[in-house]
Amino acid sequence: MHHKIVVICMLVVAIATTVVQSGNHGEQDEAVVALGRRLFYDPVLSVDQTTSCGTCHQQFAAFAHVDHALSHGVYGRIGTRNVPALQNLASRRGFMWDGAIEHLDMQALSPLTSHAEMGETLPRILEKLDSVGWCRTLMTQAYGSPDITIPRVLRALGRFVATLESRSSRFDRWHAGQDTLAENERRGYDLFRAYCASCHNGIDFTDDSFRSNGLPLDSLLMDHGRERVTLDEQDRYRFKVPSLRNVGRTMPYMHDGRFKRLRDVLAHYAQQDDLADHADPLVRSIAPLDDRARKDLIAFLLTLTDEAFLRDTAFGEKEVWE
Amino acid sequence: MLEVLLSIVFVVHSTGNGGQYTLERAQWYVGNVELHAIDGSSYRIAGYYLLDTDDPQSLRLELPELLPHADYRSLSFTLGVDSLDNHGGPREGALDPMHGMYWTWSTGYIFLKIEGTASASPQPKKRIEYHLGGFRAPYNNIRRVHCAMTSGQEARIVVDVDAFMRTINVAQTPGVMDVRSSADLIDQAVEMFRAP
Numbered sequence: 001m002h003h004k005i006v007v008i009c010m011l012v013v014a015i016a017t018t019v020v021q022s023g024n025h026g027e028q029d030e031a032v033v034a035l036g037r038r039l040f041y042d043p044v045l046s047v048d049q050t051t052s053c054g055t056c057h058q059q060f061a062a063f064a065h066v067d068h069a070l071s072h073g074v075y076g077r078i079g080t081r082n083v084p085a086l087q088n089l090a091s092r093r094g095f096m097w098d099g100a101i102e103h104l105d106m107q108a109l110s111p112l113t114s115h116a117e118m119g120e121t122l123p124r125i126l127e128k129l130d131s132v133g134w135c136r137t138l139m140t141q142a143y144g145s146p147d148i149t150i151p152r153v154l155r156a157l158g159r160f161v162a163t164l165e166s167r168s169s170r171f172d173r174w175h176a177g178q179d180t181l182a183e184n185e186r187r188g189y190d191l192f193r194a195y196c197a198s199c200h201n202g203i204d205f206t207d208d209s210f211r212s213n214g215l216p217l218d219s220l221l222m223d224h225g226r227e228r229v230t231l232d233e234q235d236r237y238r239f240k241v242p243s244l245r246n247v248g249r250t251m252p253y254m255h256d257g258r259f260k261r262l263r264d265v266l267a268h269y270a271q272q273d274d275l276a277d278h279a280d281p282l283v284r285s286i287a288p289l290d291d292r293a294r295k296d297l298i299a300f301l302l303t304l305t306d307e308a309f310l311r312d313t314a315f316g317e318k319e320v321w322e
Numbered sequence: 323m324l325e326v327l328l329s330i331v332f333v334v335h336s337t338g339n340g341g342q343y344t345l346e347r348a349q350w351y352v353g354n355v356e357l358h359a360i361d362g363s364s365y366r367i368a369g370y371y372l373l374d375t376d377d378p379q380s381l382r383l384e385l386p387e388l389l390p391h392a393d394y395r396s397l398s399f400t401l402g403v404d405s406l407d408n409h410g411g412p413r414e415g416a417l418d419p420m421h422g423m424y425w426t427w428s429t430g431y432i433f434l435k436i437e438g439t440a441s442a443s444p445q446p447k448k449r450i451e452y453h454l455g456g457f458r459a460p461y462n463n464i465r466r467v468h469c470a471m472t473s474g475q476e477a478r479i480v481v482d483v484d485a486f487m488r489t490i491n492v493a494q495t496p497g498v499m500d501v502r503s504s505a506d507l508i509d510q511a512v513e514m515f516r517a518p
Contacts, residue, residue: 100428105411109419109426122420150420151412158411229428230458231502 029159031141036160038138039153041317044128046118048074053111053157054317056083060310062246063087063164069257071117079116080221082257084242085250087166087309093208097239097255098226105158122150129153166245166309167203174303181303188300191293195269195286205244205304212237214279215268218256225255237278248302249310262301266294327357327394328475330383333518334375336483343440343450343487349374349423350434350481351416352383353400353407359392370403372416372423397477398468401512402433405457405464423455430456430501433463434511436483442492450492454508456501463501463508470517478518486514 039045043052051074057063063086065071071079081097095101101110111117112125129135129148136146143152171189173179181189192200201207210226217223217237226235239255253259259268268274270289289297313319332352336345355367367386374380403417408431412419423432433455439448456463471477489510498504 102409103411106419109424113426122422126420149414150418151414154412154419231461231500 027143027155028141031138032143032156032159033163035138035142036156036158037315038134038320039157040160041320044132045112045120045125046074047120047124050074051118053108056111056117057086059312059316061085061249062166062306062310064250066249066251069252073114073117074119077116077119079114080223081255082252085246086161086164087243087245088204089164090162091204092206094240098229099210099240100229103158104162105155107161108154108157125153126150164309164315166306168308169245169304169306171300171303172306182299184296184299185303186300188296188298189303191289191297192300195289196297198282199241199280200244206241208241210235210238210240211280211282212239212276212278213241213269214275214283215254215258216274216276218258221256223256237276244301245304246306246310248305262298263294266297270294326391326475327385327389327473327477329385330355330397330477330479332373332381332383332479332481334381334481334483339484339487341441343492344438345375345436345483346438347375348434348436348481348483349376349421351400351402351423351431353403355383355397355399357389357392357394358396358398360395361392363390363392365390365392365394370407370416372421393473394471394477395473396468396470397479398466401465401467401515402455402463403431405462408457408464425456425500428456428458428501430458432456433504433508436486440487440492440496443496444493445496449496451497451499452490452507452511453497453499454504454511456504458501461501461505463504465508465512467512467515469515472517480516480518482514482516486510489513 039053040057041052041054043049043055045052056065056071056073058065060066065083069082071081071083073079084097089095089104092104093099095104095107096110101107112120113122126148135148139148139152140146142156170179171181174181197205199207199209199211199213212225215237224236226238226240227233229235247253247262251260251262253262253265259265266289269283269286270293272284272286272288275283309315334345334348338344350373351370352373353370357365357367359365371383372380407413407417417431419426423435424430425432432453434452435454436450436452438450440450441448443450454463469479471479490507495503498507
């Protein structure tokens with residue numbers, strides 16, 4: 001009996017090891033991440049060499065873009081969506097507000113080539129990377145040979161953003177019994193569990209589903225959300241339930257950045273008469289939230305700020321250039 | 323006496339159907355080719371080729387030297403990229419997104435591109451652009467193409483773009499760029515591939 005269990009365990013370990021190895025193709029993970037980080041902060045990847053991933057994804061804002069409702073790309077071009085935070089992506093199932101992208105290592109193709117973001121072509125990116133000295137060196141350290149290829153660039157960017165892990169907020173410490181929450185924060189947490197956790201569920205406060213939280217359509221943007229991906233009318237106006245980690249730093253809010261402050265977000269959920277027809281029933285069942293309830297909820301949301309993450313030098317830009 | 327099969331050559335047939343359209347470029351993926359011999363045996367060549375009329379050499383697929391000697395009478399291949407390869411991470415070689423055969427705003431490869439101009443096209447400069455591909459439930463545009471072949475050193479497959487264009491109402495559909503519209507045309511595209 002005991003023997004069997006041991007054998008099964010060994011088998012599982014053996015299988016797990018093979019999977020990891022075959023996934024890596026002999027890559028040096030740390031060096032791949034380092035390459036990804038260098039690329040993330042380098043504006044050379046954009047058509048006019050002004051815009052890096054880090055231009056839109058700022059560390060102090062949990063890699064969202066503070067104060068920009070819609071993204072700003074090369075030549076001052078304005079995009080159609082709000083820049084989301086980048087955190088705990090390895091635990092997510094789909095990427096972008098509508099889940100259009102299923103594989104994190106493929107995600108970078110979109111900003112690199114999108115007209116309103118970095119606006120570059122893949123052949124030109126290779127040419128430019130070929131002409132900078134550091135790229136071959138970092139490629140060799142990461143992949144064992146100096147060849148510069150698009151799949152290598154994509155994998156490195158994907159690996160770097162996958163390391164952006166935020167799980168050490170005051171709330172996490174309280175949850176682990178290592179810190180305290182004030183009474184108003186506790187009350188906020190109770191309200192959150194009652195009204196918000198139906199969608200903002202799990203360790204990252206998202207259930208990874210696509211829903212409508214009742215925002216009326218912006219008639220200029222005409223963003224139909226998830227429908228564009230699934231081509232299913234039922235998904236019209238549905239967007240990804242976003243993680244709420246570091247939400248105190250990622251303003252403005254929602255897929256189109258329509259709310260500047262958390263106060264505005266709470267007013268949206270509390271004033272049920274403004275909800276669009278397509279609002280999910282789970283939003284409709286939120287009880288009217290009075291002023292104190294809203295403040296308590298905000299106090300709770302602010303406990304999700306992870307100062308260590310926002311300052312972690314392993315993710316920062318400064319050290320890249322030193 | 324059997325001759326050794328050395329290569330598969332794709333021959334693009336595009337006369338313009340009497341001035342109705344002009345083909346500028348066609349590109350398509352050929353994946354996991356399988357050769358079927360008269361004795362019932364078959365031989366599979368795993369992997370992908372990207373064929374491109376701008377690169378005539380790419381239209382000739384050289385087969386592995388160690389191909390078993392047999393009387394091959396038909397072949398089959400995936401027109402496009404099978405679902406497992408479609409949803410993995412970035413790939414080198416023929417599947418490198420560099421080749422522009424990937425929809426960047428949504429996960430998935432373009433399986434076949436036919437581009438040119440047509441007199442009936444309402445698009446600027448009379449452009450026509452058919453980009454077919456994608457695999458996302460409920461739309462699955464992955465197809466296997468089956469073709470008869472004559473024995474010899476070189477198997478030939480005709481890519482009859484004329485036939486494809488005859489099935490399309492250009493004024494109504496001058497272009498296709500997503501998985502759902504691809505679903506309407508993919509079976510016509512499969513019909514394009516035939517023995518000479």
